[in-house]
Amino acid sequence: MEPMMQRIECLRAIHPRLQDCLVVTIMGAVPTELQSLGHRSNFFYLQHAMGLASSTGLGLALCLPEQRIVVIDGDGSILMNLGGFTTLARYRPMNLVHVIFDNESLLSVGGFPTATATGSDLAAIAQAAGIPKAKTVRTLQEFEQAFAEAMAGNELTCIVAKVEATGPKSYITELSLLENRFQFRRHIEKITNKSKPSDLTLRPLLSPRLSGELLTLVPFVFLRVTLWLIFVLAVKQAFVRWTRWQVF
Amino acid sequence: MPVSLANSQIVYEALKKCGIGLVSALPETWLVHLIRMAEDDPEMILVRLAKEEEAVGISAGAHFAGTKSAMLMQNHGFLASINGIVSFAQLYRIPLLMVISYRGHFGERDPWQTQGGAATEPLLRALGIPYAFLDDPKTVEKRIAAAQTWAASSLHPAAVLLTRELMWEE
Numbered sequence: 001m002e003p004m005m006q007r008i009e010c011l012r013a014i015h016p017r018l019q020d021c022l023v024v025t026i027m028g029a030v031p032t033e034l035q036s037l038g039h040r041s042n043f044f045y046l047q048h049a050m051g052l053a054s055s056t057g058l059g060l061a062l063c064l065p066e067q068r069i070v071v072i073d074g075d076g077s078i079l080m081n082l083g084g085f086t087t088l089a090r091y092r093p094m095n096l097v098h099v100i101f102d103n104e105s106l107l108s109v110g111g112f113p114t115a116t117a118t119g120s121d122l123a124a125i126a127q128a129a130g131i132p133k134a135k136t137v138r139t140l141q142e143f144e145q146a147f148a149e150a151m152a153g154n155e156l157t158c159i160v161a162k163v164e165a166t167g168p169k170s171y172i173t174e175l176s177l178l179e180n181r182f183q184f185r186r187h188i189e190k191i192t193n194k195s196k197p198s199d200l201t202l203r204p205l206l207s208p209r210l211s212g213e214l215l216t217l218v219p220f221v222f223l224r225v226t227l228w229l230i231f232v233l234a235v236k237q238a239f240v241r242w243t244r245w246q247v248f
Numbered sequence: 249m250p251v252s253l254a255n256s257q258i259v260y261e262a263l264k265k266c267g268i269g270l271v272s273a274l275p276e277t278w279l280v281h282l283i284r285m286a287e288d289d290p291e292m293i294l295v296r297l298a299k300e301e302e303a304v305g306i307s308a309g310a311h312f313a314g315t316k317s318a319m320l321m322q323n324h325g326f327l328a329s330i331n332g333i334v335s336f337a338q339l340y341r342i343p344l345l346m347v348i349s350y351r352g353h354f355g356e357r358d359p360w361q362t363q364g365g366a367a368t369e370p371l372l373r374a375l376g377i378p379y380a381f382l383d384d385p386k387t388v389e390k391r392i393a394a395a396q397t398w399a400a401s402s403l404h405p406a407a408v409l410l411t412r413e414l415m416w417e418e
Contacts, residue, residue, distance in 0.1 A: 024309075044312070049336035052305035059309020059317075062293050063270065083298030084305075090296060181340045185312050192314065 004164035005140055007101045008033045011072075013144050017151060018043070018070060022060055022188065025072040026053045028108040029167030030101065034072070036168070039175060041187040047177055051081030054088060054098060061093035064192065068095050068151070075102040075116045082125060088156065089130030097150045098131075098158040103165040111165060126158040134158040250417045256281035258385050259347070259410070262392040263318050268345070269293060270310045272303035273320035278349040278415045282320055300325030304332030308342045316396070318345045323352065323368040324361075326407070333375065337405050344405035345396050350381075355412045372407055379407040382414050 007029060015037045023043045025031050031045035046053045057071035078084070078100055088098070104117035116122060126134035132155045137143045143161050150157035260282055263271070270293040271286045273279060286294040293315075295306050303319040310317040321329070326348050337344050351358070352365020372379050378398065380391045392408055399406040 022312075046336065046340075048339055049304070049332050052301070052308075052332055052336055055302040055305025056309040056312075058295070058302075059270070059306035060313050061309075062295065062306075063310050063313035063315040081299075081302065084302050086298050087295065087302055177340060181342075188312055189314060 002139075005138060005143065005162060006166070007103070007161075007163040008037075009140055010101070010143050010161055010163065012037055013140060014147050017147070021068040021070045022064070022184075023070045023072065024053050024057045024060070026050065026074050026077040028074065028171055030072050030074065032168045032171050032173055035173050035175060041183045043180075044184040045175075045177075045180055050077045051079075051084065053077060054081060054084045057096055057098070058084075058088055058091065058093065061096040062091060064188070065093070065095055067188075067191070069093070069097070071096065071098045073098060073100045075100065075104060075114050075122060076106045078122060079114055079116075079120075082129075085126050085129035085131060089126075089132075092130075092132060092156045094154045094156060096156050097147070098126075098156070099147070100158065100160045101163050102136075102160050103163050105165045107165050107167050108171055123158065123160040126160070131158045132156055134160070136160045136162060138162045251278055251280055252415055252417045253281050255385050255388070255414050256285065258388050259382065259392070259414075260285040262389040263347070264289075264292075265389065266393045266396040267316045268318045268396075269315045270295065270306070270317040271320055272297055272306045272317065274298075274300050274303075274322070274325055276322040276325070276349055276351070278351070278410055279320050279322070282347075286320075299328060301329040301332040304329055304336050304342075304344065307344050308336060308340070311342055316345075316400070318347055318396075320347050322349045323409075324364045326368065327364060327371065330371070330375070333377075333405055338375070341403035342405075343399040343403050345392075345399050346377075346405060346407040347392075348379075348407050348409050349415065350409040350411050353412065355416075368409070375405075377405050377407055379409055381409050381411050383411040385414065388414070 011033050025034060025045050027047040031047065034043060046056060053073050054071050057069050061069045100122055102116050102122055105111045105113050123134040123136040135146055137146050137159060146159045150159060272295040273283050274297045275283060286292045297303055300321045307317045307319060326346060336342060350368060352361030356362055356365055380395055382388050382391060395406040395408050
């Protein structure tokens with residue numbers, strides 16, 4: 001029998017293509033392996049709240065229709081939010097690609113089998129929920145091809161990648177959760193140039209009240225400058241006349 | 249239907265005034281008018297949910313995207329969202345504006361709402377989520393704006409409770 005596909009091999013294959021996307025992942029092996037391949041400011045790792053990575057991707061996709069969103073999910077997580085499939089299908093954001101690594105187990109908590117080990121078919125569930133494109137892949141080549149097609153296409157796509165239940169020795173990484181969260185937020189702010197909502201408001205140099213007061217001064221300044229100009233012109237005229245009078 | 253249309257309108261206008269661009273919702277009697285208003289508003293993104301906990305993820309995504317959002321939910325929906333609130337919104341400091349219909353409190357006739365009614369405020373307090381009552385149309389706008397401002401400045405969930413006095417006309 002052929003050896004099973006490795007999740008890290010899949011991640012390695014798509015890592016360069018994730019550069020221009022906004023990536024939301026689940027907790028566990030995915031963030032550890034993705035960080036070992038190279039963290040980027042456009043990657044957000046939801047290190048808890050299982051099931052909500054796909055909902056976060058939906059929120060991003062609906063608010064930023066011009067950005068490409070990639071959600072990297074797992075069987076244990078999506079099984080906690082199967083209803084989320086129906087919400088995704090309802091809105092079908094065409095800028096969202098939903099990758100689910102299905103290792104048929106809850107690997108990071110003892111490797112107990114999930115329901116996909118006993119026949120539950122996530123791609124079929126996605127399809128039946130109304131996701132326009134859903135597919136199961138079992139080889140790296142198939143995975144790469146499905147991912148490339150999804151990225152090139154304009155349809156909400158779900159790729160269920162069957163992978164071996166192996167992962168890293170430890171799940172704690174150097175990157176703190178909050179650092180990752182603020183970095184991700186800043187990254188989006190930078191690429192979208194959206195006016196600042198909440199995190200940090202840059203105060204204008206002058207308070208609105210002060211600049212308002214300065215504005216009321218404008219007519220007075222204008223009047224003073226005009227009067228000064230009239231005075232200067234009058235003096236000049238007088239001088240010219242006086243010099244002429246001197247000549248004659 | 250004795251759900252107050254006028255007061256629903258006041259609540260909706262208040263949400264619009266503080267810049268809310270996305271609302272997520274799961275239908276419940278008191279929220280019917282509010283959901284219809286969001287539905288009819290071309291400037292509002294309305295996300296209909298299968299379960300309220302999804303709204304935490306959707307609001308987090310909206311926050312990352314720079315869009316202010318609100319969650320319309322029944323208090324039982326709040327109960328169903330608690331893990332998301334704790335291990336996403338509170339863990340990652342995501343501001344949430346939860347507009348919660350306070351069912352099951354004094355005056356409630358539906359027996360099935362009563363346990364959740366009694367548990368709502370103790371749970372909000374246990375989670376350290378500040379809340380205000382929306383019980384008077386005159387103060388709705390101020391209280392919603394204040395809750396939204398606090399959620400945004402503290403990067404933390406805040407709740408406003410839609411009360412029977414405001415929502416129900418008999």
